[in-house]
Amino acid sequence: MSTPHDAVAPLIEPITFLAAAVVAVPLFKRLGLGSVLGYIAAGVAVGPFALGLLGEAERVRGVAEFGVVLLLFVIGLELNLSRLWEMRRSIFGLGTAQVLVSGAFIALYPYLVVGRDFSASLVAGLGLALSSTALVMPLLQERNELEAPHGKAAFAILLLQDLAIVPLLALVAFLSPLEAEGEGSSWLELAAVVGGAVAAVVLAGRYLLNPFFRVVARFGTSESMTAAALLVVLGAAALMATAGLSMAMGAFLAGVLLAESDYRHELEADIEPFRGLLLGLFFISVGMSVDLRLVAENWLALLAAVSVLIAVKTATLYGLARLFGHGHDTALRTALTLAQGGEFGFVLFSTAVGAGVMAPEHANLLVAVVALSMAATPLVVRLGQPLLCGERGRPEPEEDFSGANGSVLVVGFGRFGQLACQVFLARGLRPTIIDNDVEMIEAAGRFGSRVHYGDGTRLDVLRAAGAGRVKLIAVCTDAAATTTKVVEVAREAFPDTPCFARSYDRRHSLELIRRGVAAEVRETMESALAFGREVLVGLGAPRAEAERLVDDVRRRDRERLEAQIEGGLYAGMEHLRVRPEPLAPPASGRAAAQDAAAGGG
Structure with a gap:
């Protein structure tokens, strides 16, 4: 017969994890040290080497690694194959050079200074050359730097490092004194297995996933969609793990193949809560792996090793990045950002111990070095800011949507959005405004306007800003690509809320109409017509006649746009009074001139 204690026992660890996260993360964010360092500190406190409230780190990390898997899936959803191809030089050039050069330099420290043998030093160097995807990507996301040049470069290097774990594990097997002759798979067999697994994920992603999600969305519930998303991620991860690749790589590949899917934003929103919690658990497991007794006994050696690691990786990465332009x-x-050790180092070092390449005490010290370097990363990034030549990195404001209860959600508060909001306010409507331009938000605040900081292309931001309860969403962003993405997310997640959008030109208007906007307004249309009207008046035309002519142009333009919706870009040319062409176009440029006339304005 079970006792009350038996019933409660399974809940102790989850409660401890949640309590540690709730206490440590807000405290560390308040101190400006970031949530990642808060999780690691919580892990140190509740781990087996301190308070002992949680068990072994390895047992927790087995589940926590799924946080890294889900993180890579979400990253993949933001990319596609064409963008990956554009990044090939950074991935295979800079990424490969970073692993090899950093690994070689780092290996010199245990080999020459500590006196380890060559095999153990080489594995240690290459393992420490790998950085932490689980740490760096949330750090960049937290600082809104994923799309910055250094964010893209860091991601490319991390992607190559994830790929590098397979040959590094093979290297450990090659160096192992326990490896019997004639055992193990040949390189050809390994390549065939890996190639088959990748091909299976690619083919399934290309031909099965979209129909699969279409059926689930049509006949299932929101919970079914969440379950389907997790099934796809874990299935791809398991297939890659079976082939010897990392689970994270399988999830990333599945995400890339779904990047063009109509369901990607819903999938991202479904995965997000699991990703956040499991990543937090992963960092707690990193903190739990820090053996405080070992650190106390070897604090000087560990301090030297962590300092050398960060210095060597920073110098090497800086030099290689400069070399690559x-x-x-x-x-x-x-x-x-990439100066720390990474989670794949844990895998490599434990494998090296099992293969007899490395002594257990050596591996334990390396695990402590990785964990301490990860904990030091937020501080290293902050201390490095004064060395930058450009802006000293003004801190981004936190996303705060308290008081976001307007009846209209306005995304973008530039020149266009400011004037549109004047019209809404004149009618007595209360807009909720979001933008991600820090200087503009501060300027608006000086004039008494409340603008919430947030990226309108993110579904979680739109939801927090009230997109699900407002009467209308007005997209007033400057860049056409940004406007399209906001509309795409809003129409998919909030199909019952009308979406009005500012468009860049006629082509953009047609694209927005195809994506389901209730109305679009070309940013120069009305100002150009007003300008033309004033010119006619200035030339002596009666204002009534000028107004009538402008109304005629507006009507013809609308009829032409309706014809283009049905018949394509070149339809409705009969509605043009004059077909504009560039001055003295070359003979070979006639087609381009016609294309510009069809799509312009």
């Missing part, structure tokens, strides 16, 4: 600021930011 990056500027000083981008190279330095990338180097500082």
